Amino acid sequence: MADDGAAAGVDPSPSSHPIHPAAPSDPPLDAASFTHTPYYCEENVYLLCKELIRAGLADPAGNDLYAVFISNEEKKIPLWYQKASRTNDGFVLWDYHVICIQYVADAIQPLAFGDSIYGRLFRVVHGPVFLRSFASDRSHMKDPMGNWIELPPMYEPIVAEDGSTNNLNEYIAMSNNDVGDLESMVNDVYHNKHGVVINETLLPLLFSRLPE
Incomplete structure (x- = not known):
């Protein structure tokens, strides 16, 4: 989980950090204006997509999300x-994180250390598909005794249109074997319930092929 994500992260010493790009410019939107619950990044992104659509900051159907x-x-x-970091550069090593991408030219930055154990995989899910299909009962945030690891959001859990109440793990489970060829992913990202899995090398290429 990330600072607004899911499970506990590991915070290596600063000297062990992989090389990373320069700090991004300030975001154009005030994050404080959106519903946000620390350690629940998947739900935060779900609500962010909804709010961007409602506020007219995204396509009415979410096609640009x-x-x-x-x-x-x-x-x-x-x-x-990351807010949960204990280092000056905000570094944290999480088990997973979720982000919303709208303007890909600004969001995708050159990535390093792709061939190391820190090489990241990305499951890209088209906004309308995500809003229809995602569900979480928040059970991943409870310990074996049923106690909350982090307090849940105050609103009701997200339920998918098909009635599913929990499929978070289907989205965060990914391996290099799940990475397909670029041509098929350009089409599949709009149709697959779980989107497509892509590696760091192919990620900017995928978004360069998708409509702005």
């Missing part, structure tokens, strides 16, 4: 500028 689940086989993904 993508939910992107980030993880890998090791469940160790490096991210920076």
Whole structure:
């Protein structure tokens, strides 16, 4: 989980951090204006997509939005500028994280360390598909005794249109074997319930092929 994500992260010493790109420019939107619950990044992104559509900041059907689940086989993904970090550069190693991408030219930055154990995989799900299909009963945030690891959002859990109450793991589970060829993914991202899984090398190529 990330600082607004899912499970506990590992915070290596600063000297062990993989090389990372320069800090991004300030976001154009005030995050405080959106519903946000720490450690529940998947639900935060779901509500963000809904709010962008409602506010007229996205296509009315969400066609310009993508939910992107980030993880890998090791469940160790490096991210920076995280509120939960104990280091100056905001570094945290999470098991997974979820982000919303709208303007891909601004969001996709050159990535390093793609061939290491920190190489990230990305499950890209088209916005309308994500909003119809995603569900979480928040059970991943309870310990074996049924106690909350982190307090849940105040609103009701998200239920998919087909009645599913929990399919979060279907989105965050991914391996290198799930990465397909670019041509098929350009089409499949709009039709597959779970989107497509892509690696760091192919990620910018995929978005360069999708309509802005």
